Amino acid sequence: MKKTIGIFAHVDAGKTTLSEAVLYNTGAIRRRGSIEEKNTVMDTASIERERGITCFSGACGFKFNNNDYYLIDTPGHTDFLPDTQRCMAALDCAVIAVSAVEGIEGNTELLWDMLAERGIPTIFFINKCDRDIAEPNRVFAELKERFGKAVLWQGEDYLEAVAASDEALMEKYFNGVLPLDEAEKNAAELFMHRELCPCICGSAVTNQGADELLECIDALCKTDYRIQGELVLQIFKVRHEKDKRIMLCHISGGEISVRDTLPNGERISELRVFDGTKSVSVQKASAGDVVEIYGITGYRAGECIGMSSDEPCVPGLSARIIYPESITSKDMLTKLQLLEDEEPILAVRYESATGEISVSVMGRIELEILQQRIAERFDIDVRFGDCDVVYKETLTEPTVGYGHFEPLRHYSEVHLRIEPTERGSGIMFESECSLNTLTSNYQNLVRTHVFEKEHKGVLAGSTLTDVKIVLLAGAAHEKHTEGGDFREATYRAIRHGVMRGASRLLEPYYKCRFTVDTSHMGRVISDITRLSGTLISSENEGLKTVINARIPISEFTPYQTEFISFTGGKGRVVFSYDGYDVCHNEAEVIERIGYDPERDTENTADSVFCAHGAGFNVPWREVEKYIHLK
Numbered sequence: 001m002k003k004t005i006g007i008f009a010h011v012d013a014g015k016t017t018l019s020e021a022v023l024y025n026t027g028a029i030r031r032r033g034s035i036e037e038k039n040t041v042m043d044t045a046s047i048e049r050e051r052g053i054t055c056f057s058g059a060c061g062f063k064f065n066n067n068d069y070y071l072i073d074t075p076g077h078t079d080f081l082p083d084t085q086r087c088m089a090a091l092d093c094a095v096i097a098v099s100a101v102e103g104i105e106g107n108t109e110l111l112w113d114m115l116a117e118r119g120i121p122t123i124f125f126i127n128k129c130d131r132d133i134a135e136p137n138r139v140f141a142e143l144k145e146r147f148g149k150a151v152l153w154q155g156e157d158y159l160e161a162v163a164a165s166d167e168a169l170m171e172k173y174f175n176g177v178l179p180l181d182e183a184e185k186n187a188a189e190l191f192m193h194r195e196l197c198p199c200i201c202g203s204a205v206t207n208q209g210a211d212e213l214l215e216c217i218d219a220l221c222k223t224d225y226r227i228q229g230e231l232v233l234q235i236f237k238v239r240h241e242k243d244k245r246i247m248l249c250h251i252s253g254g255e256i257s258v259r260d261t262l263p264n265g266e267r268i269s270e271l272r273v274f275d276g277t278k279s280v281s282v283q284k285a286s287a288g289d290v291v292e293i294y295g296i297t298g299y300r301a302g303e304c305i306g307m308s309s310d311e312p313c314v315p316g317l318s319a320r321i322i323y324p325e326s327i328t329s330k331d332m333l334t335k336l337q338l339l340e341d342e343e344p345i346l347a348v349r350y351e352s353a354t355g356e357i358s359v360s361v362m363g364r365i366e367l368e369i370l371q372q373r374i375a376e377r378f379d380i381d382v383r384f385g386d387c388d389v390v391y392k393e394t395l396t397e398p399t400v401g402y403g404h405f406e407p408l409r410h411y412s413e414v415h416l417r418i419e420p421t422e423r424g425s426g427i428m429f430e431s432e433c434s435l436n437t438l439t440s441n442y443q444n445l446v447r448t449h450v451f452e453k454e455h456k457g458v459l460a461g462s463t464l465t466d467v468k469i470v471l472l473a474g475a476a477h478e479k480h481t482e483g484g485d486f487r488e489a490t491y492r493a494i495r496h497g498v499m500r501g502a503s504r505l506l507e508p509y510y511k512c513r514f515t516v517d518t519s520h521m522g523r524v525i526s527d528i529t530r531l532s533g534t535l536i537s538s539e540n541e542g543l544k545t546v547i548n549a550r551i552p553i554s555e556f557t558p559y560q561t562e563f564i565s566f567t568g569g570k571g572r573v574v575f576s577y578d579g580y581d582v583c584h585n586e587a588e589v590i591e592r593i594g595y596d597p598e599r600d601t602e603n604t605a606d607s608v609f610c611a612h613g614a615g616f617n618v619p620w621r622e623v624e625k626y627i628h629l630k
Contacts (some may be wrong), residue, residue: 002288003221004070004090004250008115009097010107011076014127014204016054018097019073021210026069028062028276032207055080055369057087057237059248059290061274065218070250070274070290072236078107079366082313082345086302088114089234089310090250090290093121093191093221095213100126100134100201104142109513109574112147118310121191121221123198124151125213130203140199145541147197154198154216161196162187184219191220225287227255231262232287232306235299238342245341247293253306255286262296263305269295300344314577315345315360316508316553319367320385327380329355335378339370346370349454352602360390389554391589392506392580393457393498394466395420401497402627404607405488407615411477412485413628414446417470418497423506424466424579427451431471437629438474442486446471449490456495458597459503459590465580466506469494473629488608495605496620499597505586510556511578514547514563516571521545523566531555532584552584 007022009015024032054075062069072091074084088094094115098108115122124143126136144151152158162183163173169186172178190196198216202209232253239246261267272279272292285291299305302312323332333350336357340346347360361367367384374382398419405412421428429450431443455464476486512533514524518540524547528535533551540546551559556575563571583589597603605620607627618626 001067001223002070002225003067003092003217003223004072004288004290005093005095005217005221006072006074006087006091006120007095007097008074008084008111009076009127010099010102010105010111013076013097013099013102013105013108015076015097016073017204018095018125018127018210018213019071021204021207022071022214023060023062023277025207025210025214026062026064028060057083059237059274060277061290062276064214067218068288072290076107077365078110079361079363079369081110081362082302082315083237083343084111085114085310085313086236088118088120089302089304090236091120092223093123093217095123095125095217097125097127097204098139098143100129100136100139101131103135103139104146104572106572106574109146109572110576113574113576116194119194121194121197123154123200123213123216123220125204125209126199126201127204129201130206130208136201143199150195150197151199152196154200154212158187158196158198159183162190165190165195188220188222192222196220223288225251226253227286229253230306231256232304234304234307235301238301240338240342244294245297247296247299247301249291249293251285251287251289251291253287255284256291256293257284258282262299264298266296266298268293301342302344313345313362314508314579315347315362316390316510316577317363317387317557318347318349318358318360318390319387320356320358322383322385323357323380324382329357332380333357335374335380339373339377353600361387363387387557389507389552391460391462391583392465393459393462393503394464394506395498396502396504399497399501400472401493401495401500401605402607402623403489403491403493403496404609404618404623404627405485405492406610407608408610408613409480410482410485410615411475411480411610412489413473413475414471414486414489414493415473415627415629416490416493416497417472418494418501419468419470421466421468423581425468426465427455428468429471430468433471433473438471438476442474442476442481443471445486446474446490449487450494452487453491455491455498456597456600456603457503457505458498459505459586459595460593461595461597461600462505464494464498475629491603492605492607495603496607496623499605499620505583505589506580507583507589508553508580509550509578510553510575512549512551512556512573512575514549514571514573515544516547516567518543518545520567520571521547524563524571527559527563531559550578555584 007015007019020032023029058073060071072087074087126139129136152161163169200209200213234250235247237248258268258271271282273282273285273289279292303309336348340348349358374380401416403414429447450469457464528549531551533549536548538547607618607623608615609618609626
């Protein structure tokens, strides 16, 4: 049986040390590494070893009780949450390590919610039980209170829960005749449906509880992978080694071989599976395996083949990169795009008018790591400007845009309707254009050009989103239409429509859950209003109050320090990205950014027409008078 497990934790809860114990006990490594000695096998990057935290996910393989296991070690800091999220698509079950000293922390709750959302069976490992101040029973009570009755001590506790799930089993249990194999079978069913979440105590440092954890996983995690059928593949990581691009993937269905062609037409040049901490070349891999695939460039981390992908985490912050004058913008951009291939959320942007390059990030720690990676990998010292919120723009009502491109010996015209859609829908496209007016190949070109770039809004030059772009009409010339003509007409039509329409600035929001002493409830609720947030709910839980709210990232980010201060460090807040919505201080932001859409010649709304054998520019306000299709 093949099983893939992921180990998760809040920073410093002992996740990497637990991974080392598991690998050592199963013979995958001969010597246990340690964070202090900077020699752990899962944290291989120098950045990780210097800082003592996991920044990048990693995978390895081991055998236990005649089963093949793959272990994925994930970053614990919220700045690297997108990497952690992508790994979840590859899992059969998860382990959340929780400190027996600190107990539930912010990221513990967030990880639980993410795993629950994906239906991934979960085991808790209460770590650091060797410490004098450890309180495993208190932490267990916290876990049960926060995460529900399914959280039970591994062993007798959950056997009773198994019996309680079925009348016949309950009778056997009370009569003392419940066979262990029958109990374990039902326990596995409950576990795989997240109706049972076992809790195990131990210490990763002293290697206590690691074997018990392995036995628990082996008994409860059941998989049934099918080789027959279509290929189902989750790509959870991309990395580069010298001139080779490597995709780390989990196969959920079917099988693949070297020289196979993937749906995008690319062919696999090499295939490797994990054996311990190394990977070995194989000719074929099948459902249940975690593999490295070489020779593919057309798929990104987070994408799936044969199934839908998760909605990716979207960073709400961006920062301008300041690089040496000796490095050209083109060279810097090329290097950053290589890193973007490994971490798509970086969303590298280049402003040709100013030569500025910016990247999207989750927070300051990620920027620090990125700065160090650029220095180590490319020998370039860079700095970053202040983090700023990534704004977006949408429309408030439908509008129509016209784009015409007709310099000498070129010709294309595109008419588009652009209408607002629901939040989070991104860009959509459809055609209402008759094939008698514009042939399918040209209509497909328009579709391609709609999606091939980020189109700018006109309020702050932010990315246009949450709109449907409808092709109404289009025209080509039998002799003079060239390949790039419809690109020019489409871009201009979109920009023309947005210029003519009514726009709205959007900003990113966090969904926040505050857990505070009841005495602080009033202060937090008042602060939510002050931060332009929305109170969703508040509920008393003993001496604590749990408050749920939605707050703009721009206001919440600086508030965290204030929250820690007035709660004396005892308050807890869990936050996660919750999409874009109307900007709470639109006028202030627009004035601060000072974007002038008419001066942005890279994104013009003007059109080009032809008369007397020469092309001439028509300002966007007059384009409608000149269009050919009426």
